[in-house]
Amino acid sequence: MELRDSSAYKPTVENVVEREGNKTARRDFRSQVTVVSACLLVGISFGMSLGHSAVLLPRLQAANSSLYVDEDTTSWIISLNAGAGPLGCLIGGTMIDHWGRRKICFLANIGLFLGGLLVCLAQRVPMLMSGKTIEGFFRSMVATSLTVLADELADPKFRGFTVCIVITFGSIGVMAITSLGTLWPWRRAAWVTTTVFLLSVLPLVLVSESPSWLARKGRLEEAARSLKWLWGPGREMEAEEDLAFLISRNNSTHRQSRSHQGFLKSCREFFTSRILKPFFILHFFNTIQIFCGFGIFTFYAVDILLKIREAGDKENSMDENFSAVIMSFVRIVGNATATLLMIRVGRRPLALISGVGITMSALTLGVVLILQSIQNISFGSDWLTLTLTVLFIWFHSFGFNQLTILMIGETQAAHVRGFACGYIYTINDIVLGGTLKFYHSLLRNLQIHGLFLMFGISCLICTIFVYFFLPETQGRTLEQIEDYFRQPNVMWVTRKKSTQSERTCEQSTTEVTTALDK
Template identity: 35%
Template sequence: MEKSAFCSRKPSVKISEVSDLLVNSSIHSHTTKKQEEQRNNETAKRIFAQSIVTSAVMLSSASCGMPVGYSAILLPQLKFLNDSMKIDDEIGSWIASIHSAATPLGSLVSGVLMERCGRKLALQIASIPLISGWAMIAFSTNHSVLLLGRLVAGFSSGLAAAAGQVFIGETSEPHLRGFLTSVPLASYSFGILLVYALGSFLPWRYVAVASTGLPIVSLIVFFLLPESPTWLVRHGKLEDAKNALTWLRGGNKCKAKEETQHLVDRLEAESQSDGKFSIRNLFKREVIKPLIILNVFNTMQLLSGTYLIVFYAVDILSYLQIGEKKLDHFVVAILTAFVRFVFSIFGCILLAFIGRRTLAITSGLGTALSALFLGTFLHQNCQGFNYIPALFVLIYVASNTLGFLILPGVLLAELFPAKIRGLSGGLTFMLFNSMLFGTSKVFPFVRGAIGISGVFWTFGVASATACVFLYFFLPETKSRSLSDIEDYFQRKGFLWTNGGRKDDETDHFRS
């Protein structure tokens, strides 16, 4: 009986305890929801701040793309229209190439400016000669002034190129860096498209006047932005660096303080191991390896025709007339610029999902196949297929843009160590633009010697060679911090396939 009574007795729970439990649960739920909202708000502010920096660089990049594409609409107008400054092939090759003759000097000066004055100020300074160059072109009365305007504009492009990529690379977070550093390359393509479009219905002088708009806006916008935190730390401006990082990280002061301290620790470690900067730093393992990788990639990129198709778009496309039908080469040139712009955006998006290596090799294979097909098709002089070569030119441009156009700029922002990022970036662009000047200057004569089919065969072979090189040597840097990448290049070995490094040390880097 007692046992039965005991078993039948229900446990008692005080009403006050239930009430406290419900209240605590409600408070916890409310607190969690509030914290989640705060995190989401912080994330939105963080992305917005880094996007604003990128947008400013995009203005600068688009303004640099316009003089690159300008020769494609300028040369036909000066050659074939009744213009007082009519030109021949010799002068035309100088007009197309001289822009790249001054760019190496601008790139070298950019490296010094970035280290001495900061990334942001270097970009602002770059806008001034570009505005001056366009003014010279617009009001030129002879070929000498026109060439001088192109030269000054080229110097400006050299100043801005590396500075923009370094600025974004040092202000963005690892998971956003690939996308954000590639977007300026899309705006660069937009600048080419814009100048093609303007040149299709405006005289070349009016196009030059209109082209001053973007660099003027860019110059003003940079006044509203903070300097690179990396540069500020390396010049002893810790409070400014912390404030800049607080804004860039959505107001999260703890994260800003943590990142600032990390930059300080890296700087102290470098100071202890390296001491003062010397030219020998360029030959250190962590510098020379990315220098080799980037410059070989840039050389293969040039030989694959990435920029030649921009400089000589209308001229090259004039060879695509097969049979009796005639293609409107200006329209096809604008179409190639539009495809370049669209696929540069597509490439930027892909960088958020796939690795640099995959994108680079896919781009190279597509470029190689389409270029080799075009060379063979034009060599055979097939009749009755007028629009087939034009279609494959668009496929070639799309494939080439997807990785070969946008990746060198992305890699420049990622591969070099902080202590020499500005100088090595400027040096890389100097070498690149020196080669660009040489290839664009000799292109008309090479085309005359080997024919347009030989030109596309050369593009195809260079692209295939680049694929092989990138497969063996290019490391995967997606979602890796700049410190991790720097540490990777400090290890022995050069090949990515076997890494030249211990697997247990770098499995996390490979993944």
């Protein structure tokens, strides 16, 4: 079948929309297992890098440390580690659109290894800072490239499961480095982390490049091979239909880029409502969560748990290092629960349950800490504060933490997906880096109870925003999600109530037919 023959593949577009809308055909199970398996070690690597600072810096501040750093220096190390992320996100987002998702993910993991190697060999603080900065830069590049790659390779029904299980293994990486950092000297733990960075490069050779990216670049033979690999043996017709569908959706965009006004049209295209609506909805959803506390807790877990312990019954309280290991395990349980539910339950229910749970646990913990510190009320042990902290972490891991990563790649339009994801991650890392730099000042002014009250209020605002604006994407193809944002509504609650599959089939077929007839 000649794919460029419009009379031949107009029906194929209808077949693809109908097939995906009715959820009657699924990509090959073996290819999906390969995609998940290849991403798991990258997820562990990312998690170990993310959680390393929380256990590294308390060890460096110890009196017997081989490389002593003071409180101000630790804030610089953490802020540089997080603050290098914006550049990594922005450059990574641009690079994956030009050179491919898998290739940049591969190179980013090598860079992560080089940064970890500098940390392991550091004998002076500047070398340690350089290593953590490089590590933060490439960690953000890994996050950007891996998110988009997993979104575009995964079957629509299991896309949430695929991305979320990678996030779950990221949490396993956090728990692994938290445990190792608690039990071992910091340099030995750093060597283990760096070894994992290197090993995470190997599984990426098993997966294919994104067929969506290959088709947009005109590399149709490679896109066809990628789709055949995703669909498996004996499913050549489905692969051809998908390729025809990708070609047809990119047809008008390619035609505009070849015209003399292509650049100006491309710029104007970015500022259309169908691009800006998902961009700003996910932008706000991600940025407000920095003040919901999960990122701050990840980098300063041991210190925050120590402050909670000091506010209560210190003698009968659990050691903060052991508590940090417990919180890492709770994070895994929350991620795993959401991963299993993601196959059947929509994004919105998970987000709303998560938001309400975080809000209640954070505000209650803040009130309890006020009673303990101001009125000197003792609850006899740390069971209440520990339980509330566990709930705070579990509800974060159950919804918000998963969905911010998953839905960035899902909702952005295909031709700006890399740039949009990179930009959102960039701004998030800038805000997070600044917040981490001023964490100690924030803690001195608000105290530990005020910090959790701030987390709770921020999460309440985020939950209200989710209810009104966040769209449901579970079970929909990336093309169907993109078509939703072509509708005139901004808020999800004011959307049209017509059947999604009927609307998508009619709209997609009309657009493609128009593009082919030009």
